[in-house]
Amino acid sequence: MGSALENFVNQVRTMSASGSFRELADDLPESVSLLARNWSILDNVLETLDVQQHTLGVLYVLLAKLHSAATANPEPVQIIQLMRDFVHRNNVEQLRFAICAFYETCHLFTDYLVQKNLSILGIKIMARAVDQIRQIDSQLTPIHADLCLLSLKAKNFNLVLTYLDGDITDISTAAAECKTQQQQQSQHTVDANNDAKYFLLFYYYGGMIYTAVKDYDRALYFFEVCITTPAMAMSHIMLEAYKKFLMVSLIVEGNIAFIPKNTQVIGRFMKPMASHYHDLVNVYANSSSEELRILILKYSEAFTRDSNMGLAKQVATSLYKRNIKRLTKTFLTLSLSDVASRVQLSGAAEAERYILNMIKSGEIYASINQKDGMVLFKDDPEKYNSPDMFLNVQTNITQVLDLVKQINKMEEEIILNPMYVKKALGSQEDDLTSQHPKTYSGDPTD
């Protein structure tokens, strides 16, 4: 046994020294089981390797260590320290030869931390790992999902939000990475199947994180991406995302948000499995808070099972607010007790509290007259002539301009892609007008 490990160390050292990283990366996956079997003396192996010079070797030792974590039961602090050391001092050029193994190591590390209830300590490590491995800032990697999971488990979103706020324009998948590296090992094909899982998980977790920080618009977008991912079969991640999507869209828009037509999966599989949630949407449309309350009570078991009870309560509150908002469209003045009876609140005092909160958050424009117990509903005082509004418009314009630039850039990439040119030219011969490449270059500002 000892000599096999010695062979491993020697192989890593000589091949790293001669710079044949590709060959090393091809050979190493075979040693994982050997390393995992010898978990008790892996620390000795680590001592003979240097993170900078032998990144690949250390990576596989780490992988083996995590694989054997269940039997070896190592000190969590030690594993965390090793990982932290690794992500801070490794050699990225070498790492690129074994991206799949790196992804797998990160996934195992995340599972391990979640299991040990130490998620908060992994957030910075995963963030650093993401920074290292992605080629551009807007690239999505499978470890983004791990970062989100750790943040959710630790309930700490400060760091992860910076990663979520940016738009994604490129995706790095284990499948693509393996293909370029010509690796056909069985464990990697398993990993490749998980690409879709990590993509969906990223958007599902991301949506949950935005819901937690009450950025419902952005949450809705994340859930939408998750459920509109082209698919032949339904993933359970998509189903859960669909349930949350329905609830968040009630809070944001008051009905089911627009869903693009190319998603047959929703109609065929998800709708029947989310019937409770569709009932909720239907009752919500009746605008009766009383009915909604009864329904939520009736389904409370199902909602609690799905961990959606908190969201259900938010939906209930949002209906009160929506009803008050509707009153502002019909009435100019109304007594507080009338407001209470119309939106089914308990009394004038509660109505006043709701209205005050809504004025504070800028949802309605009104003033309360305590002397006569009346509310005066006003129009939006925004005349679109203030400097603040101008600034607002400006930032929006800048955003749109950036978006246009981005689209132009991506379009250029497509036009220059040999595959696309071949296809476009080929179909051009069949049909000169309809498949013309010009159709792709529509200017979005027109």
Added chain:
Amino acid sequence: MQSNKYNDLLDRLENEELEQVELGAEVYQQLMAIYLYQNKLANAKLLWMRIPDKLKEDKELLHLNQLNLALQNNNFAEFFQKIRYDWSECVKPTMEDLLVKQREELFTLTGSAYVSIYQNNLLQMAQMTEDELKNAVAALDWTREQDGDEVIWLPKAKETPPTGRNDDQLLKLTEFVTFLEN
């Protein structure tokens, strides 16, 4: 500028939280106080959820959490009641700033949300004595009316001063027009 005051400290504390296992109550107290001051209520709520159970018995943290709940529910009366507390040195300045800020907010809000408000209700909300209130209200130029035995205040809505950055605006507009023309 005001709300930037604690940003450096906040960064440091957040980093500390991400890297260490056993933190003292003090770090959490300061974090919580700053979140409250910056009106990041969702953050404060999440912070409370991730504070280890054994620290949740800390009196000051409990108190801070009650403040957060009051703010989340927009319950001014409870907030002003709870903020009167003998805070320890590490959060004291933040709490004083928070009190001033919330007072200001309360008067801005009532100024825009009420045409008239009974003095009793206002006193209840602001948790002030009559004299304190009189001074605060006088500074805002509100009108006083008598309705039977009760005093009613007629608030005057505040006008926000325009912020002028004309050169900057002109530059942006030029940029935009250039874009449209190309």
